[in-house]
Amino acid sequence: MIDIKLIRTNPALVEAGARKKRIALDLSRIVELDNKSRAMQQDIDRMRAEQNAAAKLIGKAAPEERAKLAEEAKRAKGALKELEDAYGACEAELKAALLRVPNIPAEAVPEGKDDSENVEVKRWGMPRSFDFPFRDHIALGEAQDWIDVERGARIAGSRNYFLKGDLSLLEGAMMRFALERMVAKGFTSLSVPTLVRSDVMVGTGYFPGGEEQAYRCDERDDLCLVGTAEVPVTALHQDEILKLSELPKLYVALSSCYRREAGTYGKDTRGLYRVHQFQKVEQVVLDIADPQRSIEHHEMIVRNAEDVLQALELPYRIVNVCGGDLGAPQIQKFDIETWMPSRNNYGETHSASRFHDYQARRLSMRYRDAEGKVHFCHTLNNTVAASVRMLIALIENHQAADGRVWLPPALRPYMGGREWIGKVLS
RNA sequence: GGAGAGGUGGCUGAGUGGCCUAUAGCGCCGGCUUGCUAAGCCGGUGUACGGGGUUUUCCCGUACCGAGGGUUCGAAUCCCUCCCUCUCCGCCA
Helix, strand or coil, X not given: CCCHHHHHHCHHHHHHHHHHCCCCCCCHHHHHHHHHHHHHHHHHHHHHHHHHHHHHHHHHCCHHHHHHHHHHHHXXXXXXXXXXXXXXXXXXXXXXXHHCCCCCCCCCCCCCCCHHHCEEEEEECCCCCCCCCCCCHHHHHHHCCCEEXXXXXXXXXXXXXXXXXXXXXXXXXXXXXXXXXXXXXXXXXXXXXXXXEHHHHHHCCCCCCCHHXXXXXXXXXXXXXXXXXXXXXXXXXXXXXXXXXXXXXXXXXXXXXXXXXXXXXXXXXXXXXXXXXXXXXXXEEXXXXXHHHHHXXXXXXXXXXXXXXXXXXXXXXXXXXXXXXXXXXXXXXXXXEEEEHHHCEEEEEEEEEEEECHHHHXXXXXXXXXXXXXXXXXXXXXXXXXXXXXXXXXXXXXXXXXXXXXXXXXXXXXXXXXXXXXXXXX
């Protein structure tokens, strides 16, 4: 959420930010509601002060005078109630409108309408050229009896799957490896709820707007399945005022992630690139409201992800996401895309976002500075390792001509020390 | 799912319609005193929004006692709904 005071003092800045994100925004209604709301608040405060004074007087008055005084006080109530109702409606509309105002993108965010205009900032590793006909992950997975999409669809609908045998184990190995690497860097590991109240979805910026992408429980429970551990982890300290001494908070969490993928029919239909459920290790940083510090954290969490990809010996590139491809909550975002031979291209595996206080303001997550003043925190997050997409990259990039898959040394301790998985295929 | 008990400030905990401007203690901050430590004494100690100002440290108003409604001139206190915690029973991985 944007600070209403910024909208009051510099609406042009907020509107320019929305333009860069290609998000339609009209602040005039918000400004109007804000002015109306403040005028009403002043009237209400004054009337309440009068009511309070009158009530106090009645309490002290002689019993025989009370009835008369109460009668007078009662008359004033009607107008106050009416004004309070109008104020409530105004505040509700203002709040709802404010939740939809996008965060202002950083200077460093490139102009552009969609992901085709994201700007590559780094490339690591050389995409492998195969001197044999390589198998894509589905062909390889089915030949090795590692992947079963047919039964996955039968059990749970399209875009669902079973992983079997060594690939199932490899998923766990990669998650465990990613987790331990982050813990070694000082991050605290969390096991988190993946069903959360919808106000947490609002707090992290997914709602309003992202309802179609989330699985929601029916009216019996106001709960949603999260699309990422970012949601419960970022909201961990909701409604708290943190001590300066306990910041920054560095968290890492492994969770299942659920995505409806509404509106993607016909897109990425082959294989496990786009699925409804997967495993992911996510990193979240919570710190003081210092833009420079946030930039440093942003660089740090990108490095953490690179570190994992390099250890897995997977070629990748980093893109600076352009305005039009940026979500409403982000200040800036770097996507990391890992080389996937079956796509003959890089595919998104990581997404590193910086929010400033956008999420913290919605979640009311604050800290007290050295002077004792209270501020909203800054939040950031990035993927460490996302299971199926990185499994695609792993088995496609590291396959041998005989159909076996080579394991990078970093994963071997988690796979019984083996250098190869899979049987020799004819 | 059934029955019961609860939710008050950073923490503990009092408060059953006006004396609440929310006791008290602990903690924390500042000061004083004391030959160290310890103890004692005095003062201070929430958040949000709005208004004003001599515009970082001030003043005023309003709101906040789990959340939201209601009753009342007046609600921490009474009523309703919901959320959460605990105990017992049932069911259950």
